[in-house]
Amino acid sequence: MRILVVGATGTIGRAVVAALSAGNEILSASLRKTSIKVDIADPSSIRLMYRSLGKLDAVVCAAGQAKFAPLAQLSDADFRFCLDNKLMGQVNLVRCGFEHVEDGGSFTLTTGILAQTPMPGSAAISLVNAGLEGFVRAAALEAPRNIRVNAVSPPWVTETLQALKMDVSQGLPAAVVARAYVRSVTGTDTGLTLQPSP
Numbered sequence: 664m665r666i667l668v669v670g671a672t673g674t675i676g677r678a679v680v681a682a683l684s685a686g687n688e689i690l691s692a693s694l695r696k697t698s699i700k701v702d703i704a705d706p707s708s709i710r711l712m713y714r715s716l717g718k719l720d721a722v723v724c725a726a727g728q729a730k731f732a733p734l735a736q737l738s739d740a741d742f743r744f745c746l747d748n749k750l751m752g753q754v755n756l757v758r759c760g761f762e763h764v765e766d767g768g769s770f771t772l773t774t775g776i777l778a779q780t781p782m783p784g785s786a787a788i789s790l791v792n793a794g795l796e797g798f799v800r801a802a803a804l805e806a807p808r809n810i811r812v813n814a815v816s817p818p819w820v821t822e823t824l825q826a827l828k829m830d831v832s833q834g835l836p837a838a839v840v841a842r843a844y845v846r847s848v849t850g851t852d853t854g855l856t857l858q859p860s861p
């Protein structure tokens with residue numbers, strides 16, 4: 664398969680690339696650090712990237728930023744940023760990507776545990792994550808040519824908790840999280856949000 668991984672240089676993206684590399688052609692894309700560059704917050708950047716790549720069998724997005732801060736401190740601009748980046752960035756990867764994906768191909772987006780298990784400070788992140796989960800359920804119904812649309816909802820990733828010097832006991836290693844992306848790309852699921860488990 665020809666698989667585009669957006670966010671390929673990130674903690675989760677690197678593990679997804681490693682997990683999917685055997686037997687597949689991986690096209691790694693990210694904001695700055697790969698030769699294929701894309702800013703998912705900019706629809707014209709997404710369209711330009713797709714036009715340069717040719718046909719794909721699968722698109723995985725392990726990118727998408729949103730701001731963690733107390734609700735009272737989240738500004739209009741903060742909400743706009745989260746909606747444009749993690750939410751519409753991934754929605755637009757699907758909308759603009761259908762015509763570039765082969766029959767029976769797939770899209771796999773990234774939400775996160777804060778959709779279903781919020782915490783103080785997660786209002787904007789929980790909003791976009793939950794929105795994405797609704798989007799994949801609905802988009803899967805209208806996807807043409809048997810194209811599948813799923814999301815993966817990672818829990819806290821061990822490597823991220825380590826980097827933040829937080830308790831790693833609730834974390835799952837990125838390599839384990841990546842298995843849910845492999846299931847989405849290689850399986851038959853559609854319209855689902857997959858929860859990685861040990």
Ligand SMILES: NC(=O)c1ccc[n+]([C@@H]2O[C@H](COP(=O)([O-])OP(=O)(O)OC[C@H]3O[C@@H](n4cnc5c(N)ncnc54)[C@H](OP(=O)(O)O)[C@@H]3O)[C@@H](O)[C@H]2O)c1
Pocket residue numbers: 669670671672673674675676692693694695696697701702703704725726727728729748749773774775776816817818819820821823824
């Ligand atoms: N890590 C966790 O514990 C965790 C848990 C639940 C959900 N998630 C979600 O999983 C996703 C990935 O998390 P991560 O921890 O792997 O992130 P990360 O390590 O910070 O990596 C982010 C990746 O996204 C790319 N990127 C950033 N902004 C972009 C943009 N506007 N357009 C295109 N690519 C962009 C980066 O590219 P460059 O390297 O080129 O800058 C990098 O490849 C995020 O949506 C996050 O909310 C993460």
